[in-house]
Amino acid sequence: MDIEDVFSSRLRMKILKILVHVSELNVSEIARRLNVNYVTTNKHLKVLEDEGILLHKMFGRIRLYRLNEHSLKAKALQNLIDTWEHANKQ
Amino acid sequence: MSQYRSVFKDETKLDINYVPYNLPHRETELRLLMEFFSFILQSPGKMAQRVMINGDVGTGKTALSQRFGANVTREASKRGISLRYIHVNCREYRGSLFLILQHAVSTFHPNFPKRGYSAEELLLTLMQILDEENAYIILTLDEFESLVDREGSEAVYKLTRLQELRQNKPQRLSLICILRNLKAIEQLDTSTRSTLQSNIISLGKYSKQQLADILTDRVSLAFKPLAVLEGVVNLIAELAFSESGNARFGIELLWRAGKYANAQDSDTVTPECARKAVSSIIPILRKSDLAFLSLHEKLLLLSIARIFKESQKACVSLAEAEQAYAVVCEEFNTSPNTHTQLWKYLRNLSTLGIIKAEVATGISRGRSTAIYLLGIPAQELEKELMDLLDKKQM
Numbered sequence: 001m002d003i004e005d006v007f008s009s010r011l012r013m014k015i016l017k018i019l020v021h022v023s024e025l026n027v028s029e030i031a032r033r034l035n036v037n038y039v040t041t042n043k044h045l046k047v048l049e050d051e052g053i054l055l056h057k058m059f060g061r062i063r064l065y066r067l068n069e070h071s072l073k074a075k076a077l078q079n080l081i082d083t084w085e086h087a088n089k090q
Numbered sequence: 091m092s093q094y095r096s097v098f099k100d101e102t103k104l105d106i107n108y109v110p111y112n113l114p115h116r117e118t119e120l121r122l123l124m125e126f127f128s129f130i131l132q133s134p135g136k137m138a139q140r141v142m143i144n145g146d147v148g149t150g151k152t153a154l155s156q157r158f159g160a161n162v163t164r165e166a167s168k169r170g171i172s173l174r175y176i177h178v179n180c181r182e183y184r185g186s187l188f189l190i191l192q193h194a195v196s197t198f199h200p201n202f203p204k205r206g207y208s209a210e211e212l213l214l215t216l217m218q219i220l221d222e223e224n225a226y227i228i229l230t231l232d233e234f235e236s237l238v239d240r241e242g243s244e245a246v247y248k249l250t251r252l253q254e255l256r257q258n259k260p261q262r263l264s265l266i267c268i269l270r271n272l273k274a275i276e277q278l279d280t281s282t283r284s285t286l287q288s289n290i291i292s293l294g295k296y297s298k299q300q301l302a303d304i305l306t307d308r309v310s311l312a313f314k315p316l317a318v319l320e321g322v323v324n325l326i327a328e329l330a331f332s333e334s335g336n337a338r339f340g341i342e343l344l345w346r347a348g349k350y351a352n353a354q355d356s357d358t359v360t361p362e363c364a365r366k367a368v369s370s371i372i373p374i375l376r377k378s379d380l381a382f383l384s385l386h387e388k389l390l391l392l393s394i395a396r397i398f399k400e401s402q403k404a405c406v407s408l409a410e411a412e413q414a415y416a417v418v419c420e421e422f423n424t425s426p427n428t429h430t431q432l433w434k435y436l437r438n439l440s441t442l443g444i445i446k447a448e449v450a451t452g453i454s455r456g457r458s459t460a461i462y463l464l465g466i467p468a469q470e471l472e473k474e475l476m477d478l479l480d481k482k483q484m
Contacts, residue, residue: 023201025201029203060207060211
């Protein structure tokens, strides 16, 4: 997937922002914070996971998503979001 | 503006949540606890442990367990063992196994969802996390009665028999159950009880001297040098001892006494500050108790109150009280009663809980009676008695 495809989705960018802030979260809670349904959230999470940006871990029925700490793309996105928000505060 | 003065060096050392590095008079129990869990440092995963700690309020159960937790995790960390000590107050979690386990899981995954699964699933999740992180936990269930009351045998059984579902896997969860009275576990079924009762550490009530040692330790940590006058520690130890040897109560009194000293802009904590502190915590003497005293009991008590008010002493001898009583009798135009009679009055006042009288050595030569004024400030007591005596004279 090209970078513009990741960036073109408002929901995907919001997911990344959430996970930069809280480090890991389950699907239902991400959906609640995005104010969209579970299926839509799941679809976007899968896209980001397929790109290697996110990872998930299963605990019984609970799926927790987090940024893939080994992914350069994830690190770059984290830097971008941090820098962006820091600059906005100034 | 005057500069703010304080008798405290660091009042957080008197906070209920502060865990001191040294636990006076609990060293043996701390070593025993370390001994029970030594396997966790030597061969982690080979076994799990269950220990019960019981004792009355303020006997150091929580402090003992938390100090042990800090010591054992530090030692484990030195050896490269991932060990966490998790202290949960069951009452705070309404005795719910689900909420207790959720707290334990949240120490590893702070955003773990709060709903959507059962306590059993949560227990399996906890074990999965421990397996994945090759970690071990000592879960301390403080106020264990609360869990037993709400969940009964089932919850305790799940925690203690967990390994039966995990054959050939490392044993990662050990338990410390803290409770006041072992009777609480009698309501558990026999098999559950048998999994708990192997290691019991019973903490006895602190003696007056032990309480004084604990308070002296805290004074050196929390107060500026020489800020606490001689006798204050013994007076507070006496009060704490009368509250079933409750060290926590004594430490709280010490803190309050310091606050009263600060409020008076004083450099020192006096016995009167301690008496004010106690009257603010426990219900002070009812006026009706004073009203029913005989004239001479009132006069004796008034003389005792005056000595305490003027001298800042923590205790006075019967001889001193007798001299002051003679002066008071003169003031009220009445002849003083005999020594034996005064001794009887003292016994009555002591039974009523207004004062404490005990035979002591060291106040003067030989044996003498030491009198302590307990739960009421001397100034307040003098005022109450003067009101009563004036009414009587009118």
